[in-house]
Amino acid sequence: MLATASQLVLRNIDDLTGNVLLVEPLADNLATELQHLAPQLTLSCYSTDAAVAASWSQDTVTLYRDVSPVFSDSFDTVVLFYPKSKEQLAFTLAQLKPVLSATTAVFVTGDNKGGIKSLSSHAQKLGLSANKLDNAKHCLWFALHGDFQQLPQAKAVSFDITAAGETLTLHSLPGVFNHGKLDIGTALLLDNLPDIGKGKVLDFASGCGVVGAMLKRKHPAIELFCSDISQLAVKATELTLAANGLNGTVIAADGLPAQPKQFDCIVSNPPFHTGIKTDYSIVESFIRDSSARLSSNGSLTLVANSHLAYLELLQQAFKKVSIVAKANGFTVYRAS
Structure with a gap:
């Protein structure tokens, strides 16, 4: 199954030549399709998403996962999938x-609902220009031009x-x-954290690490773990913990990290989107897996928009569920 933005890449496959780098693509079968339709291409992928990296982890694809990757090759073609965060485009570019030369062809693709319609004005603010080449499947295909070396x-x-x-100081x-x-x-959530003096504590979907840092600050004896798909x-999170002189293990994982096998407490502001689409399967899996991975006296504390049907999901997986706080359209739940 291919996402529509990936289908647009295949529709414009003739634009791809030589060494091709796919940047922040989607977790689908695009790699396999490209290898089948254009075996002459040499494929690499740069992704900071654990789920995407897993789907692109193939013997015939060179995979780069670090935030600041050290590329082992130069590229003839770069295809960048437009990020949900506009700030991320400049960051990624x-x-x-190091691999964007004057001869590198740079293309950008994305779903219309993801904001790519504004790419031309966005590129102009970055000192670049974007030319629309194709429009299909509610997605756009652009060529990006300019002096990329001038980007800060x-x-x-x-x-x-x-x-x-x-x-706390956050990064x-x-x-x-x-x-x-x-x-x-x-x-x-920060005002309603569980009172846990010791044990293995997980900040799931840690973001910038604020929840984990607060837990460790208030309860220094805990063994802190933080995880995120990104x-x-x-x-x-690593920068935030270091800035506050706090210790913790930070893990990139799609879902709950494989280790440790059991936690005494899990705390989260869990995501309910995959890209731009609402995806309740993420939190359904998270709640179900949390129940299985908690110790006998363990607890899960999470915050969510009050309109989301999390209470029923929690009650299906846990014996005891309570509402700890409600304010400003959000609810904090605790389950044990």
Whole structure:
């Protein structure tokens, strides 16, 4: 099964030549299709998403997963999938500067609902130009031109917050959830964290690491683990923990990390989107898997938009579920 943006890549396959780098593509079968339809191409993939990286992990594809990758080759063609976060486009292009030469053909594809319609004006602000080449399947295909070397090197944003009686320094990167600010839901969660003095504690979907950092600050004896599907979030969490002098293990994982096998407490502001689409299967799997991975006296604490039907999902997986707090359209649940 191919996402529509990936189908548009195949529709314009004649634009691809030589060494081809696919940047932040989707978790589908595009790699297999490209190998079948254009075996003469040499494929590489750069993705900071653990699920995407898994789908592109093939013997015939060179995979780059680090936030700041060290590329082993130059590329004739680069295909960039338009990110949900506009700030991430400039960040990603800056990471690609070592392999963007004057002869590299750069294309951008994306779903109309994902904001790619504004690429021309977005590119202009970056000192680049974007020419629309194709429009099909509610997606667009652009050629991107300009001096990519003039793009400033993107850096993490640092900012301080005060919540739950503590002050923390947070670091964030473009593409991380609520980049550069504390969202309302997480703020409510920080004021209603579980009181856990020891044990293995997981901050799931850690984002910039604010929840994990607050848990470790308030309960220094816990063994902290933080996980996120995004390498960008993993890096931001590592920077946040270091900035506050806190220790924790940070893991890139699609779903709950494989290790440790059991947790005493899981805390999360879980995602309910895959890309731009609402995807409840993520949180359904998270709740079900959390129930199986918690110790006998363990608990799950999560925050969610109040209109989402999380109470029923929690009650299906846990014996005891309570509403800890409600404010500003968000609800904090605790299940054990």
